[in-house]
Amino acid sequence: MPKQYKIDKVAEIESSIEANAGVFVVSYNGLTVKQAQELRHQLRELGAEMKVYKNNLVRIALENKEQPNVDDILVGPLAYVFYENEPVEAAKALKEFAKKSKGVLEIKGGISEGKAVTAEEVNAIADLPTKDQLLGQIAGLINGFARDIAVCVNGVSSGLARCVQQISEQKAA
Structure with a gap:
């Protein structure tokens, strides 16, 4: 029997999936607290939000919301960047921050418009005009x-x- 706080977290993730146009998955291993705060602030200004959840809870929420299977990238310490409208601005912010942080932040992939996207596709989205x-x-x-x-x-x-x-x-x- 799952614990109530896990059920609540899955419900929170599901509501984030419903309320947003998509999600990018990033590996934040090695990111300092100051860098994470800076990235969160940049994303918030663009209408995106970075959250850290347990990968298994995200996997369950994605299954419940009938989203594409991205199990291959849900490994290790990950953060989830939910964007409201346009993926380009959030992807640009992530790409620039990854470049600035010298590879500490790594884009793994995500889900955009109901389809799974790879890290290369997220980088290609970042190169598009807004x-x-x-x-x-x-x-x-x-x-x-x-x-x-x-x-x-x-x-x-x-x-x-x-x-x-x-x-x-x-x-x-």
């Missing part, structure tokens, strides 16, 4: 097309006006 950056690029493209169309339309009418003016000058002479 949603705001993409919207800015799209707006720039639309603005560029609109400007080009305006220049073309203006060019046709000004070219026609020049032709009419030249013909009228030839007729007058």
Whole structure:
């Protein structure tokens, strides 16, 4: 019979899985308390949260919520980074922190949009532009097309006006 605090922890993990868009799994072995606090603060600003749970409890919660099997990465001391909306910002923060901490923090993988992702895929997600950056690029493209169309339309009418003016000058002479 499982103990009540374990049942409560599994319920807490399940609610985190439901409330968030995905989770990244990182190995934090060797991370100082100050580094962990700094990482948690960075993630919190991006709408993500880093929690440490027992791997077996996470495994049970993932099974209960019918999430993909990631048992192969649930080994050793791990932290779980739950992100609310967009995986790119959380993945960027983890990748930069791993680089800054000289390999102490290691990205193991995770679950994004209901699919298991490897560490390489998390790093690839980190290299993508954020949603705001993409919207800015799209707006720039639309603005560029609109400007080009305006220049073309203006060019046709000004070219026609020049032709009419030249013909009228030839007729007058």
